[in-house]
Amino acid sequence: MTDENLVQAACKGNEAAFRCLYESYRDPLFRFAYRLTGSVELAEDIVHDCFVSLIRGGFAAERGPLRGYLFATVRNLARKHFRDTGREETTGSFEMTPADETGPLTALIARETTLSVQAAVAALPFLQREVLVMFAYEQLPLSVIAAVVDADLAAVKSRLHRARERLKRTLGAPVSPGGTSI
Amino acid sequence: MSDDMERDDALQETLRTWRAPAVSNALDERVMASYRRTFPGRGPRRWKFWAPAVLATSAIALLLLSTARPSRSLELDSTLDGANSSTSYVTRVNASGFVAVPDGKIVVTKVGEPQ
Numbered sequence: 001m002t003d004e005n006l007v008q009a010a011c012k013g014n015e016a017a018f019r020c021l022y023e024s025y026r027d028p029l030f031r032f033a034y035r036l037t038g039s040v041e042l043a044e045d046i047v048h049d050c051f052v053s054l055i056r057g058g059f060a061a062e063r064g065p066l067r068g069y070l071f072a073t074v075r076n077l078a079r080k081h082f083r084d085t086g087r088e089e090t091t092g093s094f095e096m097t098p099a100d101e102t103g104p105l106t107a108l109i110a111r112e113t114t115l116s117v118q119a120a121v122a123a124l125p126f127l128q129r130e131v132l133v134m135f136a137y138e139q140l141p142l143s144v145i146a147a148v149v150d151a152d153l154a155a156v157k158s159r160l161h162r163a164r165e166r167l168k169r170t171l172g173a174p175v176s177p178g179g180t181s182i
Numbered sequence: 183m184s185d186d187m188e189r190d191d192a193l194q195e196t197l198r199t200w201r202a203p204a205v206s207n208a209l210d211e212r213v214m215a216s217y218r219r220t221f222p223g224r225g226p227r228r229w230k231f232w233a234p235a236v237l238a239t240s241a242i243a244l245l246l247l248s249t250a251r252p253s254r255s256l257e258l259d260s261t262l263d264g265a266n267s268s269t270s271y272v273t274r275v276n277a278s279g280f281v282a283v284p285d286g287k288i289v290v291t292k293v294g295e296p297q
Contacts, residue, residue: 026209027205044208052220
């Protein structure tokens with residue numbers, strides 16, 4: 001069953017179809033919202049509102065695949081939040097997810113690296129941050145990212161390039177979790 | 183600038199050290215609650231499947247109960263009438279035709295005794 005069929009069924013009251021869609025897209029959408037906003041609570045609000053928009057008939061299959069629609073909705077909701085609050089930076093209240101590292105030194109290095117990455121990504125301008133997060137963390141193709149942010153491919157490549165250059169400068173010569181300078 | 187070239191470098195490895203937290207159960211419940219509010223009265227499919235069976239079972243149970251009730255009340259009546267029943271005590275107050283006694287005197291009599 002395609003996403004489009006599932007959406008049709010879900011919008012007619014088929015809860016199983018809706019649950020299937022929700023479980024397929026919940027995690028990537030939440031990660032995207034979280035890395036855009038830096039807040040678990042805000043990311044949950046955004047993902048919730050995104051699915052509410054879906055069941056209220058916001059999706060039109062002729063305008064592109066469902067994945068692009070959902071990511072675009074999350075992106076627009078996050079952008080609206082930043083517009084409403086008058087700031088573009090994330091809240092900076094990131095949560096540390098426990099690392100798999102075993103030794104205390106390795107864990108400390110991993111934690112420091114993670115904090116540096118969080119701060120560096122959070123400091124990116126929104127247009128660069130959203131492109132970088134979709135590309136580097138969610139592995140979305142550039143063509144899909146272009147559709148999500150409603151820009152042409154050249155603009156997306158340019159934003160991604162600037163974001164990566166800025167991160168390289170900010171992070172300097174980052175240290176890998178294994179302790180090797182890279 | 184291919185996707186593979188962009189992803190396969192040291193920066194990508196460093197970026198991946200930042201992991202997002204897992205989605206909470208609260209979000210799942212909230213989203214499903216919103217869905218059910220939008221489509222009220224349309225429960226899960228398995229409930230729809232079982233609904234006729236539950237209704238039929240309930241109807242049969244009600245039918246059995248309604249046929250069982252008269253015999254039960256007959257049993258009760260027989261205990262009321264049977265004076266030789268030593269273990270069953272039934273208290274019954276017949277208030278039909280009750281008239282308040284003007285002087286407040288209260289007389290308690292057993293059933294069948296002359297007043």
